[in-house]
Amino acid sequence: MATTTPDIQGSRGAKSATRPGDRIFSGLSRGSGITLLVIMAAIAVFLTYRAVLAVSDDSTNFFTTFEWNPAGSPPVFGIAVLAFGTVVSSVIAMLIAVPVAIGIALFISHYAPRKLAKPLAYVVDLLAAVPSIIYGLWGAIFLVPYLDGLNKWLDQYLGWTYVFDKSSDGVARNLFTVGILLAIMILPIITNVTREVFLQVPKMHEEAALALGATRWEVIRMSVLPFGRSGIISASMLGLGRALGETMAVAVVLSPSFVLSGHLLDPGGGTFAQNIAAKFNEANEYGRDALIASGLVLFVITLLVNGAARWIIGRRKEYSGAAA
């Protein structure tokens, strides 16, 4: 307390620091801030503690095993399949969502008629609030049958790429579908942040480009996109963080299996969050610790991704990026 208050209080009247009401109030508010830090630390500490309990009894390598059977004797479980599925589905989601989100953001900030732009931005805001379970329900019942045809198409024309080779029949409950659904889910958040950055591009830059005879696309390429680059990157990483940690939509849509397969169109695979939701009910206490261990890995990954995103935003102070 003594380290920070004097200079601040000094600027606003030396006496006020000594009043009991002030001391209580500033103590309370600082306490809340510290509580937040303590919670973050506690999350890390307790997850690590339980995870270590589980992993130390794991009879195989936690990171490279393709199996999840913590109830067996000896217990065998590993996250290789989950890590693969999480990364692949998120990468697919990013590949689809980022360009489209940039497109929508440009549409709202530069292309749409002004009358349309405002309500559109509002609707995108609302869409960011749709609960993930509803995306999941829609994805499983509505999207999956619609993607069957697309899957066959990809198999037919791009089957030679191995990735799109569909070796088994069956509905499209695969990592590719999950990736598309995740893309739809993270579109609003990426669009929101990107749009905010695009609106902050100095008008003078754009007008200068226009005055030189640039077309609208050249204006965007020469002034809007360079200005917004770090904003786009950080928005994408925020979206990536969401995609990595998404649980319910994946749990509902994917038909999971512990097989690591490069064939994205075959049903199977799994993600960290989906595996936790799916395996939780049948797990005993040790099994739950094993799930916590996999959750810890997810936590660390999202921490790194989000930290990186915030760091990029932090380097360019003009973006608030806080619209989440």
Add this chain to the structure above:
Amino acid sequence: MSHAIQERPVSAAPRRGSLSHARLPRWSPAAIAVGSIAGGIGTGLAAGWHSKVQWGLTAALLFVLVTFAVTTKVEGSRQAKDRVATSLVWVCFVLAVVPLLSLAWVTISKGLDVLDGYFLTHSMNGVLDAEAGGGVYHALLGTIEQVGIATLIAAPIGLLTAVYLVEYGNGSRLAKAVTFFVDVMTGIPSIVAGLFVLATWNLILGFGPSGFAGAMALAILMMPVVVRSTEEMLKLVPNELREASLALGIPKWRTILKVVLPTAIGGITTGVMLAVARITGETAPVLLLVFGTKLINPNPFEGAQSSLPLYVYEQYAVGTDAAVARAWAAALVLIAFVMILNLVARGIARWKAPKTGR
């Protein structure tokens, strides 16, 4: 997608060959759009694709390609690039709007099949999975209690933290650390928050599943959102107000309580309500901690409860027609709940906003 480029040579281009001016007429993008949609539907029908996704993708591709070809021919390559960018942006927009519209439409139309007064006022007690009937009352009650408790925990802590950051922190090392970790905390996956409470409250302290456990996880998810939005609002309060109050000899804590917070109260309420709306839809922590039940359990501190998102998930997992219909109806209730919160929150923001300037 690249195979489709080879597959569909630009066939519609000669159709517009009669344009001889250096600029395309104003109606040309619309005409090309209509033409490509017709082309998409035509090829879809001809090739017998039963998936409308393929029809749409073909139409989108045709639109961009035809635009490029026509403009290159008539207006030159720079204009062509510009037109292609414009058409791509429009395609992006449509690509995004179609699934989202479909989501809204499907939820509303399927949800209304089952949703009625009976559904809202009855639980699933004694209702078999395959049997129609039953309702969502227990889940609605559970959601309201859990979200209420979470708000009671998270809102004060979040608010005070924001006050600390804006009014007291002033770039101290603690304030910087809090800001950074609040940002990071915003990105915690909801399931990890659930696992944390599971590890401490259930596994280490040995409590069973309860609404309160779920509420704690929801509070963790809610705090950073409240902090961020409140912080933004407090920063908007003009410094002159604080200075005027302090100059009158009013202690700082009273200045904050009586001047700063009331000025920003509209925005703060909005932020809290948006945070509430966000955690209402969270399923994962509730799945781990609240466990779900068919019965009405009004006590959030003991025994399993249900909640709306969890109910949707359970009914979907059951998989019978009646259960899936219930899942859609519950999804509609949930989405309505969240959207009403959102709209009211934004309404408050708009209604209160002009007063801050004064």
